[in-house]
Every structure is written in structure tokens, then in C-alpha cells.
Amino acid sequence: MQNKIFLKNARYWAKDYAIYLLTIVFSISLIYSFNLLVFSEDIQRLSNGMNVLTGVIIFLSFAIVWVLGWLIHYMAKFMMKKRSREFGMYMLLGVPNKTIASLFAGEQALIGSVGFLLSLVIGSLLYQVLAMMVICFFGASYHLKLAFSWEAFGLTLLYTVCMYGSAILRLRSYLKNAEIHELLYLDREGEEEVRQERKGSLLAFFFYLFLGICGCFVFVYSVYLEGEVPYSGEYSGWYFLGSMAVILLCIYKIYTHMTYFLTRTVLSKGDFKYGKDRLFLLRGLTAKLNTIGKTLGILALLLTITLTAMQMGVLFEKFFQAQADNIIxxxxxxxxxxxxxxxxxxxxxxxxxxxxxxxxxxxxxxxxxxxxxxxxxxxxxxxxxxxxxxxxxxxxxxxxxxxxxxxxxxxxxxxxxxxxxxxxxxxxxxxxxxxxxxxxxxxxxxxxxxxxxxxxxxxxxxxxxxxxxxxxxxxxxxxxxxxxxxxxxxxxxxxxxxxxxxxxxxxxxxxxxxxxxxxxxxxxxxxxTRASQNSVFVTFAFSLFYVGLIFACCAAAILAVQQLSDGVSYKHRYEILSYLGADEGKMQGLVLKQMIFYFFIPVAIPIPVSIFLASQINQVLLADLITVKAFCMAIAISIGLFFLVYFIYFLATYLGYRKRVLE
Structure with a gap:
């Protein structure tokens, strides 16, 4: 009986959170394909400099594994909250905590195992694409062939076990010690308890906004500090890193206090908020932001890093191409x-x-x-x-x-x-x-x-x-x-x-x-010389896109799952609108506007900040060869690639949400 429940729940939740699971499968597939790339003898033979790629990818994989581990833990905890009443009923029926914990842990392990096996197949296909890009970039001929590496397999398995193992152990420990009343009311708890007064939070919003602007000025100053002031070069690096840390901290804090800014400014103006559909959209948005403020701040940090990394990846491609032409x-x-x-x-x-x-x-x-x-x-x-x-x-x-x-x-x-x-x-x-x-x-x-x-x-x-x-x-x-x-x-x-x-x-x-x-x-x-330059480009650009693509998928997946999970609870709001005379076309337009608002807010600050960071890093590293035209083109390409991925998640979320609330 327990095994039947175990398999049934695994199938049900895998279907209900398909976007999240597909993101995990794609991310692990990308990890496996890059591991195949760095351990490939064909790739290593292209240039002596390609051995650097192995160390860089393995080093970056630790950061990626940490982010994916956070995503898996966050989503597993999210699923547990949605099923907390189910687990509470099991406890009322006399099922021991240990059995419930093992049941949930087994479901997560099964989903992770299936995802890992799928990733091996998809990752092998992705490797063929990556290998073709690298080999063709070096001007060599590419031949399709089956690739497998025990080193790549072992590393990917180790990463997967670490990501899922840490999440499963933490939640299993929680369920073993949870009480009935705690589980029955767990789904009513917000992600974070808001204890601050609105006035204080509004002041905090403007304080972090001002501090972030000051951080941007210090960041610009650190770029031009080297050599401009006597004996200042030794401090410019600390100014550079410190100001960047302040900027990222302020982005996080601004998003955690954004609800109070919207409620005390936009929603406090009666004439404005009652026009068109603003009250319905903004009230729903602020209610959502009030419960996921901490998560939204983390997602904003991920998106800032993602956009900056992708922009620098395109800039490095243009820089190394220009440098190779100028060298010989x-x-x-x-x-x-x-x-x-x-x-x-x-x-x-x-x-x-x-x-x-x-x-x-x-x-x-x-x-x-x-x-x-x-x-x-x-x-x-x-x-x-x-x-x-x-x-x-x-x-x-x-x-x-x-x-x-x-x-x-x-x-x-x-x-x-x-x-x-x-x-x-x-x-x-x-x-x-x-x-x-x-x-x-x-x-x-x-x-x-x-x-x-x-x-x-x-x-x-x-x-x-x-x-x-x-x-x-x-x-x-x-x-x-x-x-x-x-x-x-x-x-x-x-x-x-x-x-x-x-x-x-x-x-x-x-x-x-x-x-x-x-x-x-x-x-x-x-x-x-060109092979040496190409190897440096592949190391930098591919690594940056590797990080950027996975981070973008993680952030978009959380946004998508958050909205889709609210589809059932938000359905009654659209039912009330239909009773008030809103037709189906009107409600579909409201759903579209709601999705646009929800997906736009997390990137509203990261996009301009990432362009600013990329422009200043470009001044430090690449200014001798990157023209204004080349820089603008690189920014347009990188943001376009990001929005291509982002739009796929947006479209899937919009279609799924519309189906849930309007049917």
C-alpha cells in the first residue's frame, strides 16, 4: 500500500511541477555535457590552453551546484508545504513521522534518479552541439560520434547526490520531528513574517536605494582609480569588490521592501489605482510580493549575475576575435x-x-x-x-x-x-x-x-x-x-x-x-596564436554562458512554479469578475497583464544594473579593443538570448495559469 502511494504521489507531483523538473533535468544535462567537454580528448588536442577549461568548469560547477541545491531544497520545501495537510492527516491516522518522512524523501529521490538518467541522454546530445561549436570555432572538422566519460559521469553523479541529498536530509529531519497541528497549518504560513511597520519599511526601501546609487558611484570611481591618484592602485581592487557587494546587497534589500513602496505610493493614490484594471493587478501583485519578498530578492541577485555573465560572454567573444586579428x-x-x-x-x-x-x-x-x-x-x-x-x-x-x-x-x-x-x-x-x-x-x-x-x-x-x-x-x-x-x-x-x-x-x-x-x-x-586565443575565449565565454544559462533557468522556474501553484487559489477571483460581467476575452487579457507584471518586476532592476556592471568591467578589461558599437551589439545579443529563455518560461506559465483559473 505504501509503495502504491509512493509511486502515485511521485507521478502526480512530477506532472504538477513539470516546469521545475524540466529545469532540473536541463540543468543537470548541461552540467554533464560540459563535463564531457572538458574531459574529451578531441577537445584537449585542439590547443594546449584547453586544459585550463577543465579547472574553470569544475570550479564554476561548485557555484552552480550550490544554486541548484538551493533551488531543489526550496522547491521540495514548497511541495511539502502544499502537502502539509496531507501529511497531517496521515499522522492523525496513526502513521509514524518516520514513515511519512521516508515516504516524502523516497518521492524526491525517485524524481531525482529519473531526472539524472534522463540528463545522461539529453546531456550526451547537448555535448554534440557544444563540441561542434568548439571544434568549428577552431577551424577543424567535426565528426559526430558517441561520447562517454567515466570522469564526467562520476562528477555529475556526485553533484546530483549532493544537491538532492542535502535537500532530502534537511526536510526528512524536519518531518521526523514535526507535530500534527504544525503540519495542518503550515500551508497558511507566509515565506517570511513581516514585523516591521510600513513607515519603517518604506524608509528602508529608500535607504537601500540611496545606498545602491552611492555604491554605483564608488564602483565607477574604483574603475578609474588605478593610476589616477598616487599610491591608490593597491586599494582600487577593494573599492571595486566592496562597491559590487554593496550594489548586490541593495538589490536584494530593495526587492524585500518593494511591497511597502508600492502600497504607500502607487496604491495610496485613489484616482490612479481605480483606473482601468490597476487595482486588481497591483493588489494581487503586492499580496504575492509580500509573501515571497526574500525569494524575489535572491532571484533578483541571480538575474543580475546571469545578465552580467551573458553580456561579458559576448564581449569576450568580440574582444578575443579582435585581439587575434591584431596579434598576427x-x-x-x-x-x-x-x-x-x-x-x-x-x-x-x-x-x-x-x-x-x-x-x-x-x-x-x-x-x-x-x-x-x-x-x-x-x-x-x-x-x-x-x-x-x-x-x-x-x-x-x-x-x-x-x-x-x-x-x-x-x-x-x-x-x-x-x-x-x-x-x-x-x-x-x-x-x-x-x-x-x-x-x-x-x-x-x-x-x-x-x-x-x-x-x-x-x-x-x-x-x-x-x-x-x-x-x-x-x-x-x-x-x-x-x-x-x-x-x-x-x-x-x-x-x-x-x-x-x-x-x-x-x-x-x-x-x-x-x-x-x-x-x-x-x-x-x-x-x-589563433588556437591559443580561441582556447582563452572558449574558457571565458563558454564558462560565463554556462553559469548564466543555468541561473536564468533557475530563476524563471521558481517564478513559473510560484504562479502556477497559485492558479487554483486565484480562480475564485476570476469567478467573481465573471459574475460582475467580465467576458472571457477580458479575463484572458487580465491574466496576460498579471503575468507580464509578475515576470517584469524581477528583471526591472537587474537589467540596467547588469548593463552598468558590464560597461564598467569592459572599461577595466576590454576597453582597448571594444568599440561603442561592438559593446551595444554585445549587450543587445546577450539580453536577447536571455529573454528568449525567459520568454519560454513566461509563455508556459501564462498558458498553464490561464488554463487553471479560467476553466
Whole structure:
């Protein structure tokens, strides 16, 4: 008999809370697919930097497991409250507390076990999508094949046991010690008891609002503090972290006191609240917020972190793509001391090896000159280690520019070309680029180009390069000599390590580590550099989307279950409206407005705050390469992706709620 009740209840509650259970299945599936990704030999072979992804994903999984564990405990407790009278009746009939606790724990364990098994299947399919995205991003060919990893399986099982085990043990302990009257009236208790006076709560709302605004100002100040005030750099990090903690705390507190703000402002104005459907909608909203204020505050924190993480994920994709283009534009590039390179015949040996293995379509050696004037270094605001102006002769530039397939750029006698990033090009439209004074003559800017030209690696500078007429460039001392090659065949991604080792064996690097004794100071292979950049992008961007997607689903699932569970109790309100003459179309419109209000409130503050946080973090980490246009596009893409997930939950909740209250 007990087993029949056990299975019947498990099936019933699994159906009644389908959105929550599907969220758990999807979340565990995503965890399993990422575990498969980090333990995949095919993925690890793409680049030496991919081994970092393993540690990052495992580290982030602890935070994800904590959030999912909170979600599972919250929903299990929510289910227990809804069934508290049922459990109280069992106790009245003489069923021991231990049996009731074991019954509920068994139901949760069964649901968790079925969800875990489904996650293995769905996670394997998700892995195929993730693996295809990563491999194609590296430019390699993808082949569909069955994937399984004992390490991934074991980690996912451990996470699932921890999430469900902690929730089951806590609620099982509660039920074993619960009394009959406590269970019979448990469903009438609010999530939190409100003991504060409305006046005090309203003051608290404005206090935390003011404190949050102050935190935003301190956050902005911390971004620009580094290097602006003497000896302040050591404190800027603490200002940064402290102000972010204050902002997040204030978001939580604002939502816990939002009910009092609405009741004392919006609902206190008679003329406004009685217009249209406002009284019905706002009164229902405030009643709901009054009972889930604490939960709503936690959800607002999750949504803020989610939106910020997704925005930074898109920004990292744009940043690393721009950085890869600026680091190296040729298949193979080398720079260093010309005399030492010629003495050791490194150029000739390297050319012979490349010709033999891959074939050479273009090769050229040329000097980069050093102009001590730092006018453009100051103008660009770049924090590179070359504080002078790197210069290239126009004759060499023409050969290299043509080899890359770009349209020809002309240059007059007293003119110069500036090659730099899109960020500086965007700035040049607002601020005039300064002229250069060379040998008593003034050189004006002819054209500024952001086409990839190895200006971000040290080969042609660390952010910008100036092209001058040959006679003007040759008046400066040589900084180093560059050697670039284009090959017929594509060089494999990890060949750069072998070529670097070969150069070291040929005396290019001094074993003592003295940089000044080295013949070569820069050596890069394009495929190797791009693979390294791609591995960093995959680590950062995929990890941020991993966190963001699961957090978004958790928050939306709780909102959906909260509304759907109230469907039966709210049904009588719509019955009263029908008695008052409201037709079905009118009530469907009210349900839609109610859902819009309910789903909009939790993201009303997190959206602007997340954009603010992302913009400031962008200033610290990515400002050199991310333009305003690229930033706006990244924000639009990330928020669009978030709302795509959010809308799915909204639509499912609206349809389910409408069915419950109107039928």
C-alpha cells in the first residue's frame, strides 16, 4: 500500500511541477555535457590552453551546484508545504513521522534518479552541439560520434547526490520531528513574517536605494582609480569588490521592501489605482510580493549575475576575435637583432624548413624604427610596453599590405599612415589625431586604418604603428628587424611550439634567460596564436554562458512554479469578475497583464544594473579593443538570448495559469 502511494504521489507531483523538473533535468544535462567537454580528448588536442577549461568548469560547477541545491531544497520545501495537510492527516491516522518522512524523501529521490538518467541522454546530445561549436570555432572538422566519460559521469553523479541529498536530509529531519497541528497549518504560513511597520519599511526601501546609487558611484570611481591618484592602485581592487557587494546587497534589500513602496505610493493614490484594471493587478501583485519578498530578492541577485555573465560572454567573444586579428596577420613572423640572426643564419634556416614542409608564397625582412616621440602613445591611451612610436617605411609597408590582399593606401611627402584598432579609429572621429614633428617638419595624418596588421603583438608595436615615407623613417634608429612568411599549406595549430624549440636549439634564445642576449625577441605562428586565443575565449565565454544559462533557468522556474501553484487559489477571483460581467476575452487579457507584471518586476532592476556592471568591467578589461558599437551589439545579443529563455518560461506559465483559473 505504501509503495502504491509512493509511486502515485511521485507521478502526480512530477506532472504538477513539470516546469521545475524540466529545469532540473536541463540543468543537470548541461552540467554533464560540459563535463564531457572538458574531459574529451578531441577537445584537449585542439590547443594546449584547453586544459585550463577543465579547472574553470569544475570550479564554476561548485557555484552552480550550490544554486541548484538551493533551488531543489526550496522547491521540495514548497511541495511539502502544499502537502502539509496531507501529511497531517496521515499522522492523525496513526502513521509514524518516520514513515511519512521516508515516504516524502523516497518521492524526491525517485524524481531525482529519473531526472539524472534522463540528463545522461539529453546531456550526451547537448555535448554534440557544444563540441561542434568548439571544434568549428577552431577551424577543424567535426565528426559526430558517441561520447562517454567515466570522469564526467562520476562528477555529475556526485553533484546530483549532493544537491538532492542535502535537500532530502534537511526536510526528512524536519518531518521526523514535526507535530500534527504544525503540519495542518503550515500551508497558511507566509515565506517570511513581516514585523516591521510600513513607515519603517518604506524608509528602508529608500535607504537601500540611496545606498545602491552611492555604491554605483564608488564602483565607477574604483574603475578609474588605478593610476589616477598616487599610491591608490593597491586599494582600487577593494573599492571595486566592496562597491559590487554593496550594489548586490541593495538589490536584494530593495526587492524585500518593494511591497511597502508600492502600497504607500502607487496604491495610496485613489484616482490612479481605480483606473482601468490597476487595482486588481497591483493588489494581487503586492499580496504575492509580500509573501515571497526574500525569494524575489535572491532571484533578483541571480538575474543580475546571469545578465552580467551573458553580456561579458559576448564581449569576450568580440574582444578575443579582435585581439587575434591584431596579434598576427602573417602565417609565420619573427623579429629580433638583425646582426645576431644573420650571424646564426636563422632566417635562412627557418626559410629552408618552411619551404620544405609547407612551401613559401611570400617572404620579406624589414626594420621597425624607433621614434622617441610619445605623442601618439599618449593620444591612443594604450598601456603597452613600447612607450615610443614604432615606425615602418612606406616601401616595406606597400609590399606587406599587398601580400595581405588589402587595397593600396597612398602616402604623400609630409603625411603619415596610422594603423591601429577600431577603438582608436572610433575615437579619431571625435578627436583630431595629432600631427608628428620630424626633423623640424610637420607630418599630418593621411589615413587611419584598423585592418589587421600585427599591431598588437610587439612585432609592429603594441597597439599602433606609424608608416612614414622611406627617407623620413630611415632617420630613426632601428628597434628590431622583422621577418614574415606566407605559406602554401596551412601550418598545424601546435607546430609553433616545435618551431620555437627548434629556434632555441639553434641558439635563438639564451639559456640564461637574459632577454638582451637573445637573437629573437618575437616568434609567432598564426595558427598557433589563433588556437591559443580561441582556447582563452572558449574558457571565458563558454564558462560565463554556462553559469548564466543555468541561473536564468533557475530563476524563471521558481517564478513559473510560484504562479502556477497559485492558479487554483486565484480562480475564485476570476469567478467573481465573471459574475460582475467580465467576458472571457477580458479575463484572458487580465491574466496576460498579471503575468507580464509578475515576470517584469524581477528583471526591472537587474537589467540596467547588469548593463552598468558590464560597461564598467569592459572599461577595466576590454576597453582597448571594444568599440561603442561592438559593446551595444554585445549587450543587445546577450539580453536577447536571455529573454528568449525567459520568454519560454513566461509563455508556459501564462498558458498553464490561464488554463487553471479560467476553466
Amino acid at each position: 596577420s602573417f602565417d609565420v613572423a619573427m623579429s629580433g637583432n638583425k646582426e645576431k640572426i644573420e650571424e646564426q643564419q636563422l632566417e635562412e634556416k627557418l626559410e629552408q624548413r618552411l619551404q620544405k614542409q609547407y612551401g613559401i608564397t611570400f617572404g620579406h625582412s624589414y626594420p621597425i624604427y624607433q621614434n622617441p616621440d610619445d605623442t601618439l602613445y599618449t593620444y591612443t591611451g594604450l598601456d603597452g610596453y613600447l612607450e615610443f612610436t614604432p615606425v615602418m617605411a612606406y616601401g616595406d609597408f606597400q609590399l606587406l599590405w599587398k601580400a595581405l590582399g588589402y587595397e593600396e593606401l597612398s602616402l604623400g611627402k609630409q603625411e603619415y599612415l596610422l594603423l591601429t584598432s577600431e577603438k582608436i579609429q572610433e575615437r579619431s572621429r571625435r578627436e583630431e589625431v595629432p600631427a608628428l614633428e620630424i626633423q623640424g617638419e610637420t607630418y599630418q595624418l593621411k589615413e587611419l586604418s584598423s585592418r589587421p596588421f600585427s599591431t598588437g603583438s610587439g612585432l609592429h608595436g603594441t597597439g599602433f604603428l606609424v608608416v612614414l615615407p622611406d627617407e623620413a623613417a630611415e632617420t630613426f634608429p632601428v628597434y628590431h628587424t622583422c621577418y614574415v612568411f606566407e605559406t602554401k599549406k596551412e601550418i598545424p595549430a601546435n607546430e609553433g611550439m616545435e618551431l620555437s624549440q627548434w629556434l632555441s636549439e639553434n641558439g635563438a634564445y639564451d639559456v640564461s634567460g637574459d632577454y638582451r642576449k637573445n637573437a629573437v625577441d618575437e616568434f609567432m605562428v598564426a595558427s598557433d
